[in-house]
Amino acid sequence: EAGVVQSPRYKIIEKKQPVAFWCNPISGHNTLYWYLQNLGQGPELLIRYENEEAVDDSQLPKDRFSAERLKGVDSTLKIQPAELGDSAVYLCASSLEGSYNEQFFGPGTRLTVL
Amino acid sequence: GENVEQHPSTLSVQEGDSAVIKCTYSDSASNYFPWYKQELGKGPQLIIDIRSNVGEKKDQRIAVTLNKTAKHFSLHITETQPEDSAVYFCAARPYGGATNKLIFGTGTLLAVQP
Numbered sequence: 001e002a003g004v005v006q007s008p009r010y011k012i013i014e015k016k017q018p019v020a021f022w023c024n025p026i027s028g029h030n031t032l033y034w035y036l037q038n039l040g041q042g043p044e045l046l047i048r049y050e051n052e053e054a055v056d057d058s059q060l061p062k063d064r065f066s067a068e069r070l071k072g073v074d075s076t077l078k079i080q081p082a083e084l085g086d087s088a089v090y091l092c093a094s095s096l097e098g099s100y101n102e103q104f105f106g107p108g109t110r111l112t113v114l
Numbered sequence: 115g116e117n118v119e120q121h122p123s124t125l126s127v128q129e130g131d132s133a134v135i136k137c138t139y140s141d142s143a144s145n146y147f148p149w150y151k152q153e154l155g156k157g158p159q160l161i162i163d164i165r166s167n168v169g170e171k172k173d174q175r176i177a178v179t180l181n182k183t184a185k186h187f188s189l190h191i192t193e194t195q196p197e198d199s200a201v202y203f204c205a206a207r208p209y210g211g212a213t214n215k216l217i218f219g220t221g222t223l224l225a226v227q228p
Contacts, residue, residue, distance in 0.1 A: 098214070
């Protein structure tokens with residue numbers, strides 16, 4: 001069974017440029033999460049989707065970050081414009097619906113903003 | 115909101131020894147506590163979890179204990195092996211309907227010396 005797929009794996013951009021990350025969850029997982037992981041820290045939830053609906057986006061900086069999950073499968077996270085402080089790893093995870101279901105993480109996208 | 119503290123931040127043990135990582139949480143209503151292992155360049159992977167109605171759970175060389183009164187839980191790895199070297203994260207899930215939101219600790223870098 002294929003795991004969570006993310007692309008690109010690495011991205012280097014200059015500040016003020018836009019950037020987008022893509023995630024393909026495990027087949028059949030209707031819950032999708034985007035996390036931010038700063039160096040030496042644990043993942044922090046940015047947004048959670050149940051199918052195509054964003055049910056928790058309280059931690060998403062909406063002035064520059066946006067996300068979408070069209071058709072309730074793949075998802076894209078965008079930053080525009082990027083700032084130096086956005087340099088981090090962006091993790092995507094998916095799970096079956098339900099409180100105790102395991103979250104499966106992708107390998108992440110490492111973003112460097114110069 | 116929920117806050118999770120994790121100690122130690124780094125841990126070095128000799129192969130064959132035991133390793134213990136401890137976490138405390140602030141929200142007494144939290145009811146689910148997973149542990150994740152993250153290897154370099156990969157996303158976190160669930161290794162064991164425990165629900166609030168259980169005091170201890172074991173899976174081969176790893177075990178987790180939960181003390182709800184003191185609001186802390188611990189990961190125990192026995193007979194450590196070099197392949198156990200990784201960053202370990204604890205997490206807690208605040209109680210709140212069907213949400214599967216996890217609050218992660220800051221991680222413990224475990225180094226198993228052969």
